[in-house]
Amino acid sequence: EAGVTQSPTHLIKTRGQQATLRCSPISGHTSVYWYQQALGLGLQFLLWYDEGEERNRGNFPPRFSGRQFPNYSSELNVNALELEDSALYLCASSRSDRGRNQPQHFGDGTRLSIL
Amino acid sequence: KNEVEQSPQNLTAQEGEFITINCSYSVGISALHWLQQHPGGGIVSLFMLSSGKKKHGRLIATINIQEKHSSLHITASHPRDSAVYICAVPSWGNQFYFGTGTSLTVIP
Numbered sequence: 001e002a003g004v005t006q007s008p009t010h011l012i013k014t015r016g017q018q019a020t021l022r023c024s025p026i027s028g029h030t031s032v033y034w035y036q037q038a039l040g041l042g043l044q045f046l047l048w049y050d051e052g053e054e055r056n057r058g059n060f061p062p063r064f065s066g067r068q069f070p071n072y073s074s075e076l077n078v079n080a081l082e083l084e085d086s087a088l089y090l091c092a093s094s095r096s097d098r099g100r101n102q103p104q105h106f107g108d109g110t111r112l113s114i115l
Numbered sequence: 116k117n118e119v120e121q122s123p124q125n126l127t128a129q130e131g132e133f134i135t136i137n138c139s140y141s142v143g144i145s146a147l148h149w150l151q152q153h154p155g156g157g158i159v160s161l162f163m164l165s166s167g168k169k170k171h172g173r174l175i176a177t178i179n180i181q182e183k184h185s186s187l188h189i190t191a192s193h194p195r196d197s198a199v200y201i202c203a204v205p206s207w208g209n210q211f212y213f214g215t216g217t218s219l220t221v222i223p
Binding site (some may be wrong): 035037042043044045048055056058088090101102103104105106108111 | 145146148150155156157158159160163165201203205209210211212213214215216
């Protein structure tokens with residue numbers, strides 16, 4: 001069974017640009033989570049998608065957005081990039097998670113560097 | 116005050132030692148997760164538990180819902196156990212709160 005795959009592995013951008021990160025969940029998983037792990041900081045919850053809809057988002061500005069496609073893959077978009085957006089962005093997937101926690105499976109992350 | 120607090124932040128152990136990592140939380144939960152993060156960033160979910168105790172190989176996780184406390188134990192530690200261990204707690208709307216992690220180094 002293929003795991004959660006994220007692309008690209010590394011992404012280098014400059015301030016003000018826009019970044020798009022992609023995540024493919026494990027087959028059969030309909031929930032996708034996005035997390036940010038900035039250097040020296042812990043993991044922070046960004047977004048939760050389930051069955052194509054955004055179910056919840058963490059305390060991040062609106063320039064962090066995303067979507068989930070009919071095949072349950074997901075994109076995270078970050079507009080107007082700032083230096084502090086430099087971080088490891090992790091995607092996780094699980095079976096449908098509404099009302100009942102499911103184990104999450106993590107991808108290897110996309111390391112976003114803002115110059 | 117953080118919603119999830121872990122201790123210790125850093126831990127160095129000799130190979131074979133018994134290790135305990137603690138997690139206290141203040142948010143309401145349905146299940147608590149223990150995660151392992153290796154250098155380079157990859158994360159593996161070790162346990163998800165809502166009561167009692169779970170065991171997987173040399174790893175044991177316990178939780179006390181009334182005291183809002185969980186522990187992760189590693190028996191007969193090995194250098195390959197060296198990693199960052201993270202406690203994660205879901206709150207309403209599956210908003211996850213994370214501990215800052217415990218960095219474990221096991222010396223041969």
